[in-house]
Amino acid sequence: MKNIASHHTTTELRHFYRLAPGDLEGALQSPPSNVDRERLVAALRRYHQSLGTLSETLESQLQKLAHPNSRVVVAGQQAGLLLGPAFTVHKAVDAILLARQLDREDQPVLPIFWVASQDHDSQEVASTFLLDFQENLVHLGLPLPQGVPVYRIPLKEEWVNHVVGALQNMDAPFKDQAVDLVQQSARGNYADWFSGMAQRLLGEHGLIAFDPMFPDLAALFSPAIERELQKPLASPHRIEDAAAELIALGFEPQLRRQAGATNLFLEGNDGHRRLLRYDGSHFHADRLYTLRELQDLLKHDPSRITPAAGLRPIVQDTVLPTIVNVLGPGELAYATQLGKVYDLHGVSQPLLWKRLSVTYIEPPVQRMLEKYGITAQDFQKDPEGITERLLLQESGIQQNFREKLGELELLFEQLAETSLELDPNLAGSVHRSRQRVVGHVQRLERKLARHMMQTENAREGQFARLHRHLLPAGIPQERALSYFTYLAKYGDFPLKQLLSLTAGAQSRLNL
Known part of the structure; x- marks a missing residue:
């Protein structure tokens, strides 16, 4: 099936959106x-007072934001360790x-960063x-408890010390700047640490962090949650209707809702x-609930009833005057199904x-890419x-094999001519023999290439460096490395x- 994110701008998906892609x-x-x-502004002020960021x-x-005609551009992400993958910062910058x-003076537009602190997949x-x-390449991790919203996870001093120690061990001239950012923000819960x-x-640069679990902010969502409780299956049905329509068009829907x-x-x-x-008649979670029980819970602690992915953007935009949602490919795919929920x-x-x-x-990566005439994107698409x-090319083996294959092709042409003169029925046998021999030679070339690559990886050669920079742990760079990598190495320059950059750019930055 077709990928929604890669076909976002196509006319066949246009009716799923209120605005055409790119229509600023x-x-x-x-x-x-x-x-x-x-x-909203009063709640945000109290939130940032609690973070020490006002x-x-x-x-x-x-x-x-208090201006009666204000608008916002919203980006958001889970509260990842050290701001999570670098693309989190890229979203916020966008x-x-x-x-x-x-x-505009008569219509201020502000950037909001939604901290997905409700998420319980720690x-x-x-x-x-x-x-x-x-x-x-350091894999840094913390033993967070599972199944509870990260907003409920108190920040532990030993976690902060562990992260600070990892940064201090880096060979990076601006690591003290990174450490200061970590330590200054170390207060409250795990999500607060991220937000700080x-x-x-x-x-x-204008960003306003927004945590929907902060009590004063959570209370703003109660009317939308109440509407959803009144008709709890209406929005899932609309999501399923959109999924069925996408399937009929040949697309794979990102969101599905099972019965109930x-x-x-x-x-x-x-x-x-x-x-x-x-x-x-009843709601089910850890036990049975009546509508009245959930309404009472919503009244006394609104942060305990939170939206799933199929409702979160809508709930967000009932509280914020949103005109643009900045989304990653996966988010873009599921947002395609939410028009009718809005x-x-x-x-x-x-x-x-x-x-x-x-x-x-x-710089070292740039020199390698220029030397071999490849791009970072090329390498990320087909690293092996x-x-x-390039290993075969650099060793001279590729040229040698090409020459020998050329000689074999010439030999079989001569054999074919001779065979046709003797017996035209032998042409098929010659052709099959040619295919077998050439295939054996090509397989031998691939085996040599794999052996050279194993040797290259074992000695941590230059191509291993490309892997480490562009595909660390086999994951594209911006989805794996923390932005703190570049903060610690290059300071404010990145x-x-x-x-x-231009908003929405698909770019590379030379450091």
Whole structure:
């Protein structure tokens, strides 16, 4: 089936979106949002006071957000260790770039970063990778408890010390700057730690971190959650309808909803977060619940009932005056199914914007890419094939094999001519013999290439360096390495480079 994210701009998917891909002017002309800006700004101010990040710049941004015609560009991500993979920072920067581009005096546009602290899959946020100038690839991880929202995980001093120790062990000239960011932000819970780092890194460039689990902010979502509880299967049915339509068009839907599954999670008395199910009369999670019980729970602690992926953007946009959502490929795919869910809640679907994507090219890597005439993208797409080809080419074996194959081809041409003169029926036998011999030679060449690649990897050669930089642990760079890798090695330079890009660029940055 076809991939939705790669076909986002095609006309066959156009009717799934309120706005055409890339229609920033249309986003600016979105209908005015009736969100309670005064209450929103007050809650955000208290949130950043708790983080210790209420700077003059942020206060100025909050005052702009209070403007009755303000709009926001939203990016978001899970609260990953050391800001998670580098693409987390790229998303946030993209929101900043778009907000700058769209901002007007009579209609301020602010960048918001949604911290997905409701997420309970802590394995996804408990580890990251760092790479220093000695080519040491460090997998850094923490023993986070499973099944509970990361907002509920108190930050432990030993975790902070472990991370600080890993940064201090890096061969990186700006590691003290990275350590300061970690230590200054070390307060509250695990999500607060993430938010503090994000805000301190990007707040002076206009970013506003937003945590939906912070009590004053969580209370803003109660009306949307209440609507969902009243008709708990309406939005899942609309998601399934969109899935069926996508399948009919030949696309693989990202979201599916099984019978009885709602778009809500409930945090039980044991602290674990579970999907709510509905049988027509009762809700099911850790036990049976009536509608009245859930309504009472929502009233007294709204942070315990939270949206699933199929509802989160809609709930977000009932509280924020969103005109653009900055999304990664997976998020873009599931957002395609949510147009009718927006309609259900009476909210205008914002523009869906494919996030900024960046690959960092450090000087040794740049020299290697230039030497062999390849791009980082080429290598990431087919690392084994390119490595094998270049090893054979560099050793001279490839040229030797090409010459010998040429000689064999000439020999078989001569044999074919002779055979045809003697007996035309022998042509097929000659052709089959040629295929077998050439195939054996080509297989031998591939075996030699694999052997050379094993030897190359064993001695940690130059192609292993390309792997470590561009595909660390076999994962594309921006999805594996923490941005702290580049902060510790190059200081403020990478961020300045990021902020000079065009919003939504698919780019490479030479460091």
